[in-house]
Amino acid sequence: MTATGGCLCGAIRYEVTGPLRPVVACHCNQCRRTSGHYVAATSALKRDVVIAGTPRWFASSDTAQRGFCGTCGSNLFWDGPSNEMAIFAGTLDGDPGVRLATHIFCADKGAYYEITDDLPQAPGDHPLPWVGDRA
Numbered sequence: 001m002t003a004t005g006g007c008l009c010g011a012i013r014y015e016v017t018g019p020l021r022p023v024v025a026c027h028c029n030q031c032r033r034t035s036g037h038y039v040a041a042t043s044a045l046k047r048d049v050v051i052a053g054t055p056r057w058f059a060s061s062d063t064a065q066r067g068f069c070g071t072c073g074s075n076l077f078w079d080g081p082s083n084e085m086a087i088f089a090g091t092l093d094g095d096p097g098v099r100l101a102t103h104i105f106c107a108d109k110g111a112y113y114e115i116t117d118d119l120p121q122a123p124g125d126h127p128l129p130w131v132g133d134r135a
């Protein structure tokens with residue numbers, strides 16, 4: 001599978017040459033602040049992600065950084081300690097074939113909206129099992 005995507009202004013483009021994880025909606029405080037609402041993100045093995053352009057990286061914790069375009073401000077990546085990197089699903093081109101599968105950190109969600117689909121809701125973290133080749 002190859003998926004492509006990029007930021008609003010086009011300065012950052014990326015290509016994913018391996019499988020994508022189903023999309024997870026994260027309602028944590030960090031995701032809400034960085035996105036202005038909540039984040040929906042897929043994930044890919046870091047070795048499968050090729051980035052063209054130079055994202056800016058913000059260390060949002062001791063173990064993770066968030067990648068965004070320094071020109072247009074698009075939020076693109078969440079890079080944590082595992083061998084996977086989260087990719088904000090709204091930045092993907094076209095239909096990448098993955099769908100929203102679950103909500104996490106629902107205990108931290110904003111008061112101004114409700115989660116109205118029938119997908120599972122976890123109060124905190126609840127990583128999805130990886131569907132691709134984890135080697």
Ligand SMILES: [Zn+2]
Nearest residue numbers: 007009069072
């Ligand atoms: Zn941009």
Ligand SMILES: [Zn+2]
Nearest residue numbers: 026027028031
């Ligand atoms: Zn989050």
